[in-house]
Amino acid sequence: MSNPLKDMEKPDVIFCIGTNMTECHPVAATRLKKAIANGAKMIVADPREIGLTKLADINLQLRVGSDSALLLGMAHVIHREGLVDEGFMLDRTTEAEAFLKHIEEFTPEWASEVTGIAPELIEEAALLYGRAERGAIYYTLGITEHICGVDNVQGLCNLALMTGNIGREGTGINPMRGQNNIQGAGDVGAIPNNYPGFQAVTDPANQAKFSKAWGREIDHENGITKVRALEQAGEQIRAMFIDGENTVVTDPDREHCERALESLDFLVVCDLFMTETAEFADVVFPATGFGETDGTQTNTERRVQRLRKAVPPPGEAKPDWWIISRLAQRMNFKGFEYSGADEVFNELCSLSGTYAGLNWDRVEFGEYQWPVPEEGHPGTPRLHEDRFINGRGIFKLIRYRDPAETIDDDYPVWLTTGRRLAHYHSRTQTGRSEGLDYLRPHETLEVHPDDVAAWGASDGGWVNMSSRRGSVRIRIESTTRSPRGTVFSSFSFNDVPVNVLTGSGYDPVTDTAELKVCPVRIEPAIEPTGD
Amino acid sequence: MSDNSGLTLFLDGEEVGFTRGESIFQVSERHQKDIPTLCYDERLEAFGACRLCIVELEGARYPVASCTTKAEPGMRVTSKSGRLEMHRRVLLEMVVSENREVDVNELAGYASQEMTTLVDRYDARTGRFAGGKSGTSRADDPNPFILRDYEQCISCYRCVRVCAEQEGDYAISVMNRGFDTQITTEFGGLLVDSACTFCGQCIQTCPTGALADIKALRAKDVEEPVEKTRSICPYCGVGCAVDIMTKGDRIVGIQPAMDGPANEGALCVKGQFAFDFVHHPDRLKTPFVRNDHGQLVPASWDEALDKAAAGLLAAVNEHGRHSLYAVASGRAPNEAGFLMQKLVRAGLGTSYIDNCSRA
Ligand code: SF4
Ligand code: SF4
Ligand code: FES
Numbered sequence: 001m002s003n004p005l006k007d008m009e010k011p012d013v014i015f016c017i018g019t020n021m022t023e024c025h026p027v028a029a030t031r032l033k034k035a036i037a038n039g040a041k042m043i044v045a046d047p048r049e050i051g052l053t054k055l056a057d058i059n060l061q062l063r064v065g066s067d068s069a070l071l072l073g074m075a076h077v078i079h080r081e082g083l084v085d086e087g088f089m090l091d092r093t094t095e096a097e098a099f100l101k102h103i104e105e106f107t108p109e110w111a112s113e114v115t116g117i118a119p120e121l122i123e124e125a126a127l128l129y130g131r132a133e134r135g136a137i138y139y140t141l142g143i144t145e146h147i148c149g150v151d152n153v154q155g156l157c158n159l160a161l162m163t164g165n166i167g168r169e170g171t172g173i174n175p176m177r178g179q180n181n182i183q184g185a186g187d188v189g190a191i192p193n194n195y196p197g198f199q200a201v202t203d204p205a206n207q208a209k210f211s212k213a214w215g216r217e218i219d220h221e222n223g224i225t226k227v228r229a230l231e232q233a234g235e236q237i238r239a240m241f242i243d244g245e246n247t248v249v250t251d252p253d254r255e256h257c258e259r260a261l262e263s264l265d266f267l268v269v270c271d272l273f274m275t276e277t278a279e280f281a282d283v284v285f286p287a288t289g290f291g292e293t294d295g296t297q298t299n300t301e302r303r304v305q306r307l308r309k310a311v312p313p314p315g316e317a318k319p320d321w322w323i324i325s326r327l328a329q330r331m332n333f334k335g336f337e338y339s340g341a342d343e344v345f346n347e348l349c350s351l352s353g354t355y356a357g358l359n360w361d362r363v364e365f366g367e368y369q370w371p372v373p374e375e376g377h378p379g380t381p382r383l384h385e386d387r388f389i390n391g392r393g394i395f396k397l398i399r400y401r402d403p404a405e406t407i408d409d410d411y412p413v414w415l416t417t418g419r420r421l422a423h424y425h426s427r428t429q430t431g432r433s434e435g436l437d438y439l440r441p442h443e444t445l446e447v448h449p450d451d452v453a454a455w456g457a458s459d460g461g462w463v464n465m466s467s468r469r470g471s472v473r474i475r476i477e478s479t480t481r482s483p484r485g486t487v488f489s490s491f492s493f494n495d496v497p498v499n500v501l502t503g504s505g506y507d508p509v510t511d512t513a514e515l516k517v518c519p520v521r522i523e524p525a526i527e528p529t530g531d
Numbered sequence: 532m533s534d535n536s537g538l539t540l541f542l543d544g545e546e547v548g549f550t551r552g553e554s555i556f557q558v559s560e561r562h563q564k565d566i567p568t569l570c571y572d573e574r575l576e577a578f579g580a581c582r583l584c585i586v587e588l589e590g591a592r593y594p595v596a597s598c599t600t601k602a603e604p605g606m607r608v609t610s611k612s613g614r615l616e617m618h619r620r621v622l623l624e625m626v627v628s629e630n631r632e633v634d635v636n637e638l639a640g641y642a643s644q645e646m647t648t649l650v651d652r653y654d655a656r657t658g659r660f661a662g663g664k665s666g667t668s669r670a671d672d673p674n675p676f677i678l679r680d681y682e683q684c685i686s687c688y689r690c691v692r693v694c695a696e697q698e699g700d701y702a703i704s705v706m707n708r709g710f711d712t713q714i715t716t717e718f719g720g721l722l723v724d725s726a727c728t729f730c731g732q733c734i735q736t737c738p739t740g741a742l743a744d745i746k747a748l749r750a751k752d753v754e755e756p757v758e759k760t761r762s763i764c765p766y767c768g769v770g771c772a773v774d775i776m777t778k779g780d781r782i783v784g785i786q787p788a789m790d791g792p793a794n795e796g797a798l799c800v801k802g803q804f805a806f807d808f809v810h811h812p813d814r815l816k817t818p819f820v821r822n823d824h825g826q827l828v829p830a831s832w833d834e835a836l837d838k839a840a841a842g843l844l845a846a847v848n849e850h851g852r853h854s855l856y857a858v859a860s861g862r863a864p865n866e867a868g869f870l871m872q873k874l875v876r877a878g879l880g881t882s883y884i885d886n887c888s889r890a
Contacts, residue, residue, distance in 0.1 A: 005769065005793055022728075024767060025767050025768070025769050026728060026730065026799035026800070027769045027771055027793075027794050027797045027798065027799055027802075028769050029699075030697060030698055030699055030797055033698075033699025034699065036699075037696075037699065055699075176767075176768060176769075177767075177768030178767060178768055178861075179766075179767070179768060179861035179862055179887070180763070180764065180765050180766055180767060180768060180770065180861070180862055181768075181860075181861055181862060181863065181864065181865065181868070182768060182861035182886065182887070183768060184861075184864070184865040184868060185859050185860065185861045185868040185886035185887075186886065187865065187868075188859075188865050188868040188869040188872065189868070189869065189872040189876075189884075190857075190859035190868040190869075190871050190872045190884055190885065190886045191872075191884065191885060191886065192882045192883070192884060192885055193882070195872075195876070196869060196872070201882050210876065214873070214876065214877035215877075216877060216880050217880050218876050218877075218880045218881075218882070219880055219881050219882060221882075222882055223875075223881055223882030223883040223884055223885070224856075224883065225885050226856075226858055226885035226886075226887075229856040229858075229883070229885070236850075236853060236854060237854060237855075237856050238846035238849070238850045238854040238855070239842065239843050239845075239846035239847070239854060239855045239856070240855070240856045240857070240858065241839075241843065241855070241856075241857045241858070241871070241874070242857075242858040243857075243858065243859055243860045243863055243867055243871055244860030244861075244862045244863045244867070245858055245860055245861070245862075245886075245887045247858070247887075250887065265842075265845070265846050266842035266843060266845065266846055268839045268842070268843065271815065272808070272814055272815060273811075273813050273814065273815060274813070274815060274819075274827075278819075279827070281819075281821070281827070282820065282821045282838070282839075282842055283818065283819070283820050283821070283830075283835050283838050283839040283842065284815065284818060284819040284820075284827060284835075285815075285818050285835065285839075286814070286815030286816060286817060286818060287815075287863070289765070289808070289809055289814075290762070290765035290806065290808075290809055291760070291762060291775045291777075291782050291806075291809055292809070293864065295864030295865065295866050295867075296864055296865045296866065297763055297770065297864055297865060298770075298865060299763075299768055299769060299770025299793055300768035300769060300770065301770075301793065303770060303792060303793060304865075305763050305770055305772065305792075305793075306761075306762075306763075307762050307763055307864055308760050308761055308762045308775075309760070310758075310760035310762065310775040310777050310782060311775075311777055311780050311781065311782055311809070312780055314810070314814045314815075314816045315814075315815075315816025315817055316816060316817050316818070316832065317814065317815060317816060318832075319864075319866075320860075320863045320864065320866065320867030320870070321864070321866040321867060321870055324867065324870040324871060324874060325870055326832075326836055327836055327839055327840060327843075327874070328870070328873075328874050328877075328878055330836050330837060330839075330840035331840045331843060331844055331874075331878060333874065333877060333878035334877070335873070335877055336870070336873075336874075341864065341866045344866040344869055344870060345865065345866055345869075347869075348865065348866070348869045365792075366763075366772065366791075366792050366793075367792060421728065421799070421800060421801075422729075422800060422801070424766050424767075424801055424805070428808070429765070429766075429805060429808040430801060430805045430808070431808075432807060432808035432811040432813060433804065433805040433806060433807040433808050434675060434746065434807050435674075435675030435676055435745075435746065435804055436800070436801075436804070436805055438673075438674065438675050438723070439723070439729065439800070
């Protein structure tokens with residue numbers, strides 16, 4: 001997030017797009033509710049009727065995968081109505097002129113055609129955001145899990161740049177990170193293109209720095225993404241080491257994924273449970289979990305916080321840092337002689353510009369948000385206050401692109417996937433915690449009542465849902481939360497492995513899977529007999 | 532801020548500064564006056580219901596509630612006197628007389644000891660006003676998280692206010708007045724059928740254990756003392772700070788950290804209640820290796836580490852450095868991710884590493 005969580009109580013106009021915040025980030029949503037109680041107006045763009053919908057002043061129920069068209073239409077209106085912040089564009093951005101010219105063709109009428117939202121509503125939303133004193137944008141995977149995820153994010157950046165809604169209290173572009181430490185995983189360099197602290201792998205200066213620190217030559221080239229690695233499994237990729245991820249269930253196109261893991265010569269998995277993924281492994285390591293280890297973790301607002309051990313782990317389970325470093329030692333790799341998480345964290349800080357001013361003791365109370373470039377620096381709750389990291393904000397001339405697959409006669413219904421309040425990912429944790437199943441005992445497919453009737457199905461009855469990749473059987477929940485022609489389900493329940501269906505395409509820049517859009521066919525089915 | 536400079540009042544005879552908008556209670560608290568409260572939660576609008584926080588103001592005939600009275604320049608406030616202490620004691624005697632029990636298990640919730648502590652401080656277990664009854668308990672609500680024992684309710688409305696003001700959920704409200712006062716959902720039904728999200732905030736602010744943490748209370752008969760360890764919720768990226776409650780080697784419950792920088796005392800149903808997985812029998816307790824028959828069987832660390840190192844190196848030796856790929860976790864601590872990338876970079880000189888953020 002460009003801005004701190006506490007800023008969520010400050011905007012006068014809130015724009016939430018592709019985020020089911022009341023279910024996925026409930027505590028963050030309470031802050032938005034406070035802003036609304038104080039008079040803030042809210043625009044919500046989502047294909048479904050979600051918790052936020054009820055709180056919104058303007059609801060933009062768009063067709064799945066059409067976000068970038070909406071954003072172009074809004075930019076068009078903001079420009080046409082003279083609501084651009086010319087001073088900001090002049091002082092802080094580049095490509096502004098080309099951008100303003102580019103968006104002339106994207107009228108609200110055009111955007112309406114693509115998104116299915118009435119042009120008047122697009123105008124209204126654009127005016128509201130365009131006139132905001134402090135306009136803040138919030139988004140999650142509903143924006144990024146598309147083949148055009150990068151375009152969507154850039155579309156949002158364009159809106160913020162043209163209205164100067166960045167670098168101030170209560171504004172900004174704020175992705176809400178899904179997993180507890182997904183922010184940290186990027187920060188520490190567990191990505192193919194960056195060393196710790198987002199230092200580019202392809203920059204010779206960085207390469208020299210890390211080669212020196214670790215005493216060996218390191219490739220100039222970026223590595224490949226996990227998506228590509230799975231594709232090349234059994235060919236170029238022969239062995240994998242997977243830490244704490246249930247790839248088989250949470251990744252798209254389950255069959256492809258299972259085939260990939262099977263074709264490896266050797267697989268090592270480290271996890272809390274014998275997950276569906278661990279079942280494929282040659283060696284499985286038992287890791288410590290919540291409350292069993294000391295460490296650090298970084299939240300969505302870039303705040304580095306301490307994890308503490310409260311109880312001993314079960315049996316012989318060990319902390320991840322111990323497992324990885326001991327494995328590295330047995331592989332005869334140098335520089336893995338750690339005796340505690342603190343030593344690992346301190347090495348990270350010494351090599352990362354964003355964590356440079358931190359160390360184990362300084363993160364004791366979690367008061368720092370990175371970048372903390374040197375000791376004594378107070379941290380950076382708000383990014384881009386005086387300048388952008390790369391100097392100027394760059395407008396990107398995006399266009400709308402269709403999803404990888406669109407509905408047709410064979411697969412006439414849009415499926416979109418997401419999460420539920422009471423459960424988390426593949427339920428390895430919430431499914432094993434008493435009481436959560438009281439709130440959500442099983443998966444359902446949310447279908448508009450008119451569609452339920454039209455398909456000859458019934459509320460609570462079963463259907464087969466098929467895509468080009470596979471088929472699952474699932475129980476219907478008749479609800480107006482889904483619009484006609486679009487259905488919704490989560491991927492949390494193992495007996496309804498929805499990711500058998502998904503995986504139609506990937507964003508060309510980030511390789512992020514299009515999990516939010518998948519054309520399907522739905523046919524009534526009989527209830528499965530439990531075995 | 533200029534209109535705030537130099538504002539002072541007299542607190543128990545001492546001249547002290549304050550900021551415009553502060554209540555007398557807030558000023559007094561800053562000066563460690565230890566005024567008793569029951570309906571007060573610093574995160575909520577002051578409500579003025581319990582009147583325990585009364586103070587005397589020079590020129591005023593009756594004591595005023597310090598939580599709802601704004602500080603004014605020149606005020607002369609008395610925070611403690613024989614008369615105030617007597618009032619407070621009588622109020623407590625009356626409050627507690629309606630309750631079935633005075634002593635509450637500390638597992639019930641973060642604020643659950645507030646009433647008991649005050650009753651003891653004021654020696655108010657006299658039973659002088661016995662006879663009234665607070666509310667009707669909802670033993671019929673089968674939800675597995677929130678005990679609704681309204682016979683312990685003292686009508687401070689902290690639960691109703693935290694639900695509305697802090698959560699924005701408006702799941703519960705107040706019905707009737709006086710002895711008939713009852714906290715209830717919109718149609719008097721079960722929480723699961725209301726707007727309730729089971730965030731547990733009402734449990735944590737309740738000062739009497741009327742609303743209590745059913746999951747934590749499962750361990751009420753366990754002998755060991757409750758200990759708390761500060762950590763961070765293992766679910767979403769908000770990063771709510773929590774206090775893990777343990778008895779011996781078991782996690783028995785979770786309480787929100789009121790001073791957690793990201794959550795300021797808030798939690799959601801997952802962070803509050805979804806912790807049993809830690810001690811679940813399915814947890815892996817030893818390493819496993821695949822044997823000659825293709826089965827995964829328990830193994831020692833030595834055996835597993837050797838086998839893993841040999842297997843990964845065999846691929847590298849046969850097919851080159853770029854045949855090994857590492858996937859780091861978005862759930863594990865920073866140290867795990869850092870070492871995963873160091874393994875491929877320092878060990879093999881590649882950047883064949885990613886994490887789960889793309890799916
Ligand atoms: S658990 Fe949360 S939402 Fe439910 S009544 Fe209590 S405060 Fe309200
Ligand atoms: S308590 Fe809920 S909102 Fe807070 S970090 Fe955990 S999952 Fe996220
Ligand atoms: S705390 Fe002031 S009236 Fe209850």
